[in-house]
Structures are given as structure tokens and as C-alpha cells.
Amino acid sequence: MTKDLTEGKPLSLILGFSIPVLLGYLFQQFYSVADTIIVGKCIGVQALAAVGSTGAVNFLIIGFVCGLCGGFAIPIAQRFGAKDYGKMRCYVANTIYLCLFFGCIMTIFTVIFCRQLLLVMKTPEDIVSQADSYIKIIFAGIPLIFLYNMVSAIIRALGDSKTPVYFLVMSAVLNIVLDLLFIIVFHWDVQGAALATVISQGVSGIACVFYMRKHFEIIRFAKVEGRFNVSYCAALCGVGIPMGLQYSITAVGSVILQTSVNMLGSAAVAAVTASGKVSMFFCAVYDSLGTTMATYGGQNTGAAKIDRLGIGVRDSMIIASVYAVLVFFLYLVAGKYLVMLFVDGGEQEILRNARLFLLENASCYILLAAVNIFRFMIQGMGYSRFAIFSGVFEMIARALMGIFMVPRFGFVSAGFASPFAWLLADIFLVPAFIHCKHKLEKMLVHA
Numbered sequence: 001m002t003k004d005l006t007e008g009k010p011l012s013l014i015l016g017f018s019i020p021v022l023l024g025y026l027f028q029q030f031y032s033v034a035d036t037i038i039v040g041k042c043i044g045v046q047a048l049a050a051v052g053s054t055g056a057v058n059f060l061i062i063g064f065v066c067g068l069c070g071g072f073a074i075p076i077a078q079r080f081g082a083k084d085y086g087k088m089r090c091y092v093a094n095t096i097y098l099c100l101f102f103g104c105i106m107t108i109f110t111v112i113f114c115r116q117l118l119l120v121m122k123t124p125e126d127i128v129s130q131a132d133s134y135i136k137i138i139f140a141g142i143p144l145i146f147l148y149n150m151v152s153a154i155i156r157a158l159g160d161s162k163t164p165v166y167f168l169v170m171s172a173v174l175n176i177v178l179d180l181l182f183i184i185v186f187h188w189d190v191q192g193a194a195l196a197t198v199i200s201q202g203v204s205g206i207a208c209v210f211y212m213r214k215h216f217e218i219i220r221f222a223k224v225e226g227r228f229n230v231s232y233c234a235a236l237c238g239v240g241i242p243m244g245l246q247y248s249i250t251a252v253g254s255v256i257l258q259t260s261v262n263m264l265g266s267a268a269v270a271a272v273t274a275s276g277k278v279s280m281f282f283c284a285v286y287d288s289l290g291t292t293m294a295t296y297g298g299q300n301t302g303a304a305k306i307d308r309l310g311i312g313v314r315d316s317m318i319i320a321s322v323y324a325v326l327v328f329f330l331y332l333v334a335g336k337y338l339v340m341l342f343v344d345g346g347e348q349e350i351l352r353n354a355r356l357f358l359l360e361n362a363s364c365y366i367l368l369a370a371v372n373i374f375r376f377m378i379q380g381m382g383y384s385r386f387a388i389f390s391g392v393f394e395m396i397a398r399a400l401m402g403i404f405m406v407p408r409f410g411f412v413s414a415g416f417a418s419p420f421a422w423l424l425a426d427i428f429l430v431p432a433f434i435h436c437k438h439k440l441e442k443m444l445v446h447a
Helices: 010-043 045-053 054-081 085-120 130-139 142-157 163-185 189-215 230-262 268-282 284-302 307-337 350-364 365-380 386-410 418-445
Strands: none
Touching: 010 045, 010 085, 010 189, 010 284, 010 307, 045 054, 045 085, 045 130, 045 142, 045 189, 045 268, 054 085, 054 142, 054 230, 054 284, 054 365, 085 130, 085 142, 085 230, 085 386, 130 189, 130 307, 142 163, 142 284, 142 365, 163 189, 189 268, 230 268, 230 365, 268 307, 268 350, 268 365, 284 307, 284 365, 307 365, 307 418, 350 365, 350 418, 365 386, 386 418
């Protein structure tokens, strides 16, 4: 059930590993896409804006969860690559303890303070109550989000990128069924959409746990390996917390930008929401390449095969560049019709703005690809603290755009906020990767 990424041609390994991960991300997007389509079509534009207005704060919290779990998996991948299976199982056990702790703490604080945060973000008065109802349910489900992300990250660290996808397919179908049931039949408004998402995520997480226990004998730890250990927890937090903070720091800039968009009114929020859902779906390729780089980098660093790291980055950038060109032309030809999945054809202003937003972002997708590929490779190499600095650059860029550009130039400038953030992050990440690679090479020489 495991896969060694330290042997064989990097390009074929990257494609073979990333395609199942991509399918997983696509089905994960079905959660939010199904919510958005059904909310926009069945409840209305105002409800669509309410769900969309929570996007930045959602990313602030859930992004930390995903980054934290991904970081916890890196020492596991490194020990697997080094074939040190005893220590690997100790890391797995202590990952479980840490996820339980962080899950409980984050759930309590986010549920209590989510409405205050929405008010600070100047969420329009006509949608703030719906936005609060939606995001509060999402945050109440944080333990289930931790469960899925923890188990799937561990499985991927062992080289298996297919298993998590199977359960996400099941959950995506369940999510759509529950959306229709809760919203159309039970008339539960946006709360129904949030509840469907949480239940579906929980089902996929629980299913992954049972499957992992049955099929992955390599992580069945002995009693001594399953004990809580402060040094292992410290090592895990040393990688996981910087990765989680990188997402959250990036999200702070998104929160500031979202606040500026909120001040433009519900129609602008709806346009960003609809185009954002389309963009997230097509950007899943870059997410999958990033996840692949974390595992690939972790295993090859653990195996002391440093020369394969640069080859992996090069091959991933080639894949990403070809894809970026294809997506731009797709948006150019069919962007309006993609947005119409979420918004009625009569909403001409929203459709125009959403298409503009897509084209502005897509013209710079190669910058986004570089952010994911270099950042996750650096994290897989064990230098996750560098990711915080790239997140700081993204935060500064989005904050500057939100504070100075959007109020002055309006909606058109909002579409260039993310490309500006990607550019600043890349200016830091590319030299950082070269520096980290040289450090590893020197360590091997002196070992």
C-alpha cells in the first residue's frame, strides 16, 4: 500500500503520485462547489454572497488545520524514506495526540468569536447573520476536518496518494445529496449547506481511519511506540506549526482584501465568490503538485538523494506551465459560462466582473504554480520555517492591495491582488530553495 518516491524517473513518479492527489482535491472542491451552486440557484444571490463573505476567515482557520496536518506528515515521510519504521510509528502516534489537542482548542475559540470577526471584516449588514450561521457550523466541525486531513496526510506520506481519493468520491456524492435534502426539502437555508459539508467530511475521515487500520500494517505500533513523547511532539510542532502559520499569515492578507471587497457591496462579493469557486477548481492542479512535492521532497531528503530535488522541481514546473496556458484560454473562451454555474444569466454585472477576475488571475497562474512547488518542496526538505516568510510576503501584498488599491480603483484591482502576492512570494522562495538545497548538500559532505 506504500510507494517509494526515491527510485525511478522523477517525472513519471510525480505524475503518478499527483494525479490521484488531484482527483482528491477536485472532489474536495465538490463540497464547496455543490454548496455554492445550490445556494446561489436555490436560495439566491444574497445567500451566495453570505457564504462567499466567509471565504477568507474560513481559509484563515481551515488553512491552518491543513498546513498543520501536512507539516506533521513530513517527519513521517522522512523516516519512511530513511526506512526507519520504528521512529516513523512514534511520529504517527504523537501526531494523533497533537491533532486531538489542537482540534479541541480551535473549535472552542472559533465558534465563540466567529461573529465578532465577521463584524470586524465589515461584512454587509444584509448578509452578516447568514454568514455567521454558515461559518459557525463549519467551525464546529473542525475536529472532523482534523480527522480527515491527519489520516490522509499520513497515508500520502507513505506514498499512497490513491486511498484518500476513494473516500472523497463517496463524500462528494453524499455532500451533494445532503445539500439537496437540507436546502430544497428541509429549507434549512445556508445552515443546511454547512451541515452537509461537515457531515461529508466526517464520513470520509472515519472511513479513512478504518481503512488505514486494516491495510497499513507498517503503522501498527507497539505499546512503547504509541506513548506520548514530548521530544517527538516538539519535532512535529517544529514542522507543523510553521506550515499552519504560513497558511494563516497568508489568510490575514486575504481577510484584509475581503474586507475591502465587502465594502464594495453584496454584488461585488458575489462576483468574487463565483469566480473564486471556478478558480479554486482549476487551481487544484497546483495544489496537487505542491502536495506531491512535500512527500517527494520528504522521502528523497530522508534517503539523502539531494540531486533528485532539483529535478523534481524542474519537471513539476514544466507540467504547471503547460497547464497554465491551457486554463487561460479556457477562461477567455468560456469564463462567463463557468460563472453561470453559480449565478443566473440575468446578473450581467456579476458575470462581467467574475470573468474579469478569472482572467486577471489566470494570466499569472505560473506564479501560483511556483509558489506551491517551491514552498512545499522546501517544507518536505525540512525547512518549513522558510514557508512563514513566503506567507508574510503574500500577506503584505494582499493587505496593500486591499488597503490602497481596491478603495481607489474598485473591483478591477481586486483581481490583481493574488498575482501580486504570488510574485512577492516567488521572489523569496526560489532563492530560499537554492539555499536549502546547498545546506543539505553540505550536511551530507560533513556527515
